[in-house]
Amino acid sequence: MATVSVCQYHRGGFSFENCKRNALLEADINKLGFSSPAARKTGTTICGVVYKDGVVLGADTRATEGMVVADKNCSKIHYISPNVYCCGAGTAADTEMTTQIISSNLELHSLSTGRLPRVATANRMLKQMLFRYQGYIGAALVLGGVDCTGPHLYSIYPHGSTDKLPYVTMGSGSLAAMAVFEDRYRPNMEEEEAKRLVRDAIAAGIFNDLGSGSNIDLCVITKGKVDYLRPHDVANKKGVREDKIYGRPVTGNYRYKHGTTGVLAKTVTPLNLEVVEENVQTMDTS
């Protein structure tokens, strides 16, 4: 009876009840010298490029949690609609939920209009949502797709600003990837050249940035067709343990070979045993 919330019906959405308590706990923990657990981020390299017939999106596949790799092969290219895909950098949960919500909303919208959704619609929905939460949703996205007006590529920042450009990079490895783009991008490339360019840009991010690593995923979107290449390129191969004698991969065989220990003498003593009593007990398998 001592709270107002008892009298009014409970509403959905974000609940800020525990914010003060969390702030107090954080202050206490910091005073003791420890640090609270960090959210899982995708310190990432994501990029996209517009070529002659469509859009190529690329991403690495490492998810970090502080200084530890949390996921060696996570998928950062999210589905928004059959002709629109979105790469996400920043807090992993935020990018997942944001893209899923926008994907659902876009599906409902396209059912209600009866048309294939446009990339600009997805862009506007994303930027309005991210601005509403003033950057507290840490999702930096590269949105690309092909609709009735042609191929489009947008980059969306966590605070809600967007840029419409022919080539974009986001994430902690964005500078390395942008260096490759600035050197080799030219308008109206062919598909193979565009895929090679994106692959090299992501590889630059993987090899020069600690937050990016593992494989390179590509997504090629053209009018009416989407190629989701996962993995397109395994840039960082993990070593395979091999057994020296047989030459095929064996996981940790620690047995010694026959003849390692020399045999000096051998005596065989047979034991004469006779059966005294035999007792059979059936198992109750009912």
Added chain:
Amino acid sequence: MCFVQNTRGLRSQLKDSVPVTGLCPQAGPYGVQDSLRRGFSSVKNELLPSHPLELSEKNFQLNQDKMNFNTLRNIQGLHAPLKLQMEYRAARQIQRLPFLPSSNLALDTLRGTDDTIGFEDILNDPVLSEVMGDPHIMTEYKLGVL
């Protein structure tokens, strides 16, 4: 969450100030803090929101509606928002008993949120809440007896 937001209507709101509701001291019938019903008060808790987004989220739907009505008034004249607000009022009254969940279908259809999904549908869904409000207290509060 309304996916079509009225961002240009903001300019018409510059002169009016947005009321800060919900964080004022919980004044009871006699103007002072009603300790029995609202609990102890603390100046720090009342003055500042616990999170920068708390205020803006609490008033988000209200502000959106305000802005939309303002734009509608500028485009179509005063009659349009008046008629719509009358319909909103009627739809808002279609509720069940105070402690029972209501689908708010008419209100959602009027607002256009019946074909959008936002955080209020995913997080903290009142249908899935583990606790229920006390029926007696809630009806008394609604009838004004409390």
